[in-house]
Amino acid sequence: VADVLVCVKRVPEVAGEVALTADGRDVDARHVGYTIGPHESCAVELAVRIAGDTGGAATVLALGPDDAVEQLRTALALGCSGAVLIEADPAAFGPADVAREIAAVAGGSDIGAWDLVLLGNDAADTGDFQVGIRLAHALGRPVVNGARTVEVADGVATAHVSGPDGVETYAVPLPAVVTVLEGGVEPRYPTITGRMKAKKVRIETVAPQWEPAGPGRVRLLLPPAQPSAVEVLGEGPDAAKAVVDLLEKLGVAR
Amino acid sequence: MIVVFVECDTSGAAEVSRETVTFACTLAGRTGAPLHAVVVGDRPDGLLDQLGRYGVAEVHHATGDAVAAYGGATFAAAVQAVVATTGAGVVVAPGTPRGMEVAAHLAARLDVPMAANVVAVGDDGGAGAALRVVRQVVGGSVLEEMVLPQHPAVLTVAGHAVADEPGVPGTATLREYTPEVAEADLVARVVSFEPVEERSPRRGSSSAPVAGRGRRPGSRPRRSWRSCSAGRSGCPGWSPAWAGARTTSRSARPAAASPPTSTSRAASAGPSSTGPAARARGRSWRSTATRPRRWSPRRPTR
Numbered sequence: 331v332a333d334v335l336v337c338v339k340r341v342p343e344v345a346g347e348v349a350l351t352a353d354g355r356d357v358d359a360r361h362v363g364y365t366i367g368p369h370e371s372c373a374v375e376l377a378v379r380i381a382g383d384t385g386g387a388a389t390v391l392a393l394g395p396d397d398a399v400e401q402l403r404t405a406l407a408l409g410c411s412g413a414v415l416i417e418a419d420p421a422a423f424g425p426a427d428v429a430r431e432i433a434a435v436a437g438g439s440d441i442g443a444w445d446l447v448l449l450g451n452d453a454a455d456t457g458d459f460q461v462g463i464r465l466a467h468a469l470g471r472p473v474v475n476g477a478r479t480v481e482v483a484d485g486v487a488t489a490h491v492s493g494p495d496g497v498e499t500y501a502v503p504l505p506a507v508v509t510v511l512e513g514g515v516e517p518r519y520p521t522i523t524g525r526m527k528a529k530k531v532r533i534e535t536v537a538p539q540w541e542p543a544g545p546g547r548v549r550l551l552l553p554p555a556q557p558s559a560v561e562v563l564g565e566g567p568d569a570a571k572a573v574v575d576l577l578e579k580l581g582v583a584r
Numbered sequence: 585m586i587v588v589f590v591e592c593d594t595s596g597a598a599e600v601s602r603e604t605v606t607f608a609c610t611l612a613g614r615t616g617a618p619l620h621a622v623v624v625g626d627r628p629d630g631l632l633d634q635l636g637r638y639g640v641a642e643v644h645h646a647t648g649d650a651v652a653a654y655g656g657a658t659f660a661a662a663v664q665a666v667v668a669t670t671g672a673g674v675v676v677a678p679g680t681p682r683g684m685e686v687a688a689h690l691a692a693r694l695d696v697p698m699a700a701n702v703v704a705v706g707d708d709g710g711a712g713a714a715l716r717v718v719r720q721v722v723g724g725s726v727l728e729e730m731v732l733p734q735h736p737a738v739l740t741v742a743g744h745a746v747a748d749e750p751g752v753p754g755t756a757t758l759r760e761y762t763p764e765v766a767e768a769d770l771v772a773r774v775v776s777f778e779p780v781e782e783r784s785p786r787r788g789s790s791s792a793p794v795a796g797r798g799r800r801p802g803s804r805p806r807r808s809w810r811s812c813s814a815g816r817s818g819c820p821g822w823s824p825a826w827a828g829a830r831t832t833s834r835s836a837r838p839a840a841a842s843p844p845t846s847t848s849r850a851a852s853a854g855p856s857s858t859g860p861a862a863r864a865r866g867r868s869w870r871s872t873a874t875r876p877r878r879w880s881p882r883r884p885t886r
Contacts, residue, residue, distance in 0.1 A: 348725045357722060424697065452684075452700070456728075457721050459700040459740070460688035463656070467692040472771040475656055475685045494593070494682070496779035498654070502772050511681075546697055548716070548729040 332384040332482045332504065335436055335444035336377035337391045338366040338405060339420070340398040341455040354549040356421060357455065366401050369450030371517040373510040377448050378409035378518075380482050387411045389442060391435060393428055394420050399533055406528035407520035413533045414441055423538075424545035425456070429464035434539045437469050441534050445504040446487055451476050451511045456545070462509035472502040478514025490514070586612045587672040587736075588640075589663050589686055590621045596634045600678040602748040604741040608676045609639040609751065611705055620644060620670060621756065624651050624662045636754035643756045644669075650765035654682070655773035660689030662763040667694070672736050674715065679740045687740045696734040701742040703727070720745070 342359035349358040366374070374390065381388035389412035390405035392398045402413040416431050423431070436447050447469075449462040466473030474480075477489035477500070487506050491498045502508075520528075563572040577583040588608040591598045597605065605621065612619040621635050624646040635643055646662035663686060667675060675690060677683040679701050691698035699717045706716035706729070715737040721728045724742075732739065 344722060344725065348722060350726070357726065426692075426695075426697065455722055457700055457723070458698075459684040460691060460698055463685065463688040464692045467689075470768070472768075473656070474772055475688075476681050493654070493774070493777070494591075494598075494680070496777055498774040499776040499778075500772055501775050506772075546699075546731045546733070548731055550721070551718070551727040551729065553725075553727055 332380055332386040332445045333442070334377040334381050334386060334388045334446045334448060335391055335442075336370075336373050336388060336405070336410065336448040337432055337450075337461075338370045338374065338401055339450070339453050339455075340364050340392060340394045340401045341367055341453065348552065350550050350552065354551070355547065356550065364397070364400065366404070367450050367452075367454030368512040369452065369454075369510055372512045372515050373448040373450050374405045374408055374410065375515045375517045376480050376510055377446075379515070380446065380480065381411075382409070384482055386445070389414060389444065391416070391432065393418055393423065393431055393538075402533055403525075403528045403531075404520065406531050407524040408518055409524065411531070412442070413531060415533055415535045416538060417535050418538045418542075422544060423542045425458040425460045426464055427538075427540070427542035427544070429461045429468055430540060431538050432461070432465050433468035435536065436465070439536075441536070445506075446480075446482060447471075447505075447507045448480070449507070449509045451509045462507055466507040469505075469507065471505050471507050473507040473509070474500045474502060475509050476511040477508050478511055480508050480510070585620065585670045585672040586615075586617050586674045586676065587620050587622060587644075587663070587666055587670060589659075589675070589677040589683060590623050590635065590643075591678055591680060591682060592623060592626060592628050592631065594628060596628050596631055598678070598680075599748065600680050600683070600741075600743045602638070602750075603744065603746045604676055604678040604683070605635060605638040605640065606749050607702075607741045607746045608674075611674065611676075612639065617673065618642075620666065620672070622646065622663050622666050624659045625654070632756045632758055633753075634750075636756040637750035637752070639751055639754070640756040643758050645758060645760045646763050647760055648762040648765075650770060651763065653774045655769065656682070656685040656689045657769035657772060658763075658765050659686045660693060661765045661769050663690050664693055665761065665763040667736055675736045675738045677738075677740045679742045679745075683740050687738050691738040694736065694738070696736065696738055697732050699730050699732055699737075699739040701745075702739045703742050703745040715739075 341364065342357050343363045343365040344357060350356070351358045377388040380386070388410040390402055390410040391414040392402055393416040396417060398415055402415060406413055414435055416435065418431070435441060436444055447465065449465070452459040453461070463473055463475065474487070474489040474491065476491050478492055480487055480489045482504070485504050486501050487504055487508060489500045489502070489508050491500060492511070563569045563576065574583065586608050588605050590601045590605065592601070608619055618641050619639050620642045621640045622644045623631065627645050632643055644666045646665070651658050651662055663675065666672070675687070677687040684700060687698055699719050701720040702717045703720060704718040706718065714731045714733040717730050717732060717739055718727050719730060720742050
């Protein structure tokens with residue numbers, strides 16, 4: 331039996347042009363929805379699979395505002411059986427603060443104890459690439475980073491990671507921390523039954539344990555717009571020679 | 585002192601690592617700090633000369649059984665040993681999955697902040713002051729100005745954000761050492777490895793693109809692109825051989841032409857816009873999406 335805690339983050343579902351708030355300290359998400367990142371979607375899928383395979387339970391955790399309940403209920407609808415919300419303003423928390431707060435819950439709190447903690451490889455908005463590793467250090471547990479798939483058997487978590495030259499396999503004893511990279515599993519869709527069940531699950535809400543040090547953010551900037559690189563080579567059959575010259579220059583045609 | 589963690593492949597420093605060393609060299613030139621590099625595990629021939637051209641004064645080469653196989657914590661322990669020896673004020677790593685992992689382990693061990701995917705460093709206000717960096721967030725759509733108040737400042741450089749520009753010829757000196765690695769750091773290491781199968785080139789990938797879809801008995805001989813372009817591109821029966829033109833695709837290139845680097849797509853940490861998770865992300869589109877038309881090659885008219 332392996333009980334799994336999977337950590338998710340409520341992030342703006344930005345696509346295309348991104349707008350910033352007037353003070354330039356955050357992404358303006360008034361006109362976009364919220365979601366969880368692609369890596370975390372795969373982490374939730376893996377958590378549900380592992381819990382199902384081993385007869386354990388999957389619990390989802392988020393640090394965020396009260397609205398983050400929406401993301402927790404989504405994960406519950408996908409098969410998680412419990413949810414924990416650390417209610418706080420995420421903008422005030424840096425990656426080290428987040429890891430410390432998760433460790434306070436995951437490291438043997440009244441809420442529960444978990445054999446395996448799964449996280450996304452990096453947050454879709456801040457892209458810090460470090461919460462999972464800091465969490466493992468805080469808990470004193472081994473950590474595997476960027477796993478595509480994870481299996482648990484006989485008290486050992488086996489994770490497969492796409493390395494620079496091939497697929498690497500890690501085998502770490504439980505309890506452990508694994509950060510998940512998207513692409514290894516196909517996240518499932520919530521069922522109507524799952525959504526109905528998710529509405530009834532009680533969400534444990536806890537307050538942060540420490541004053542956050544902050545993310546060190548000064549301001550956000552939009553990158554300068556790239557000038558158009560389109561060059562019209564010509565029109566009609568007359569353009570053919572120029573096209574061929576370009577293809578030869580690119581090495582496409584000889 | 586600036587210390588840069590360098591990943592290597594068989595030919596020397598990997599591409600993103602070379603960019604990172606260029607970035608660190610620029611920073612070193614601005615601050616007047618010496619630049620050292622850390623290489624863990626195998627050291628390719630000619631690496632000292634290669635890194636010397638980027639202004640690296642000394643290469644610290646970690647060896648030993650503990651670092652024979654990759655492990656984020658063990659490699660970070662090797663870098664941490666150099667930081668302790670040199671008193672480095674800035675540690676720079678490439679923005680690759682391994683570079684990120686090693687930097688994150690190092691930052692956690694030293695209990696200092698870390699900035700990922702840095703593209704520029706602002707005015708640091710003099711020695712000992714907080715380092716101001718600009719880094720990519722929201723998948724590169726937004727830049728964040730961030731302060732790293734503690735030393736050493738740990739940061740990773742975003743891949744392909746900096747041009748790989750070696751400077752004057754030079755040679756770095758070598759210092760080999762065996763880092764002390766705790767038992768706990770050895771727990772999460774690569775236990776087995778399966779190399780990626782080399783993709784066989786697609787049919788026609790090595791041949792020049794030709795006009796027409798091949799010659800059948802009694803048909804006219806093939807024409808090259810050039811012959812068609814010489815005032816005859818509109819000739820009846822002409823159509824490009826798209827099967828041959830597939831040589832332009834990345835997947836059809838011979839494996840030898842693209843040496844495995846940590847910037848390969850498989851190793852990329854960035855979110856894919858075409859992966860299954862992205863499809864899940866955009867599931868609201870699915871209800872309105874139309875079925876894509878199957879592409880079929882245009883057959884030449886006779």
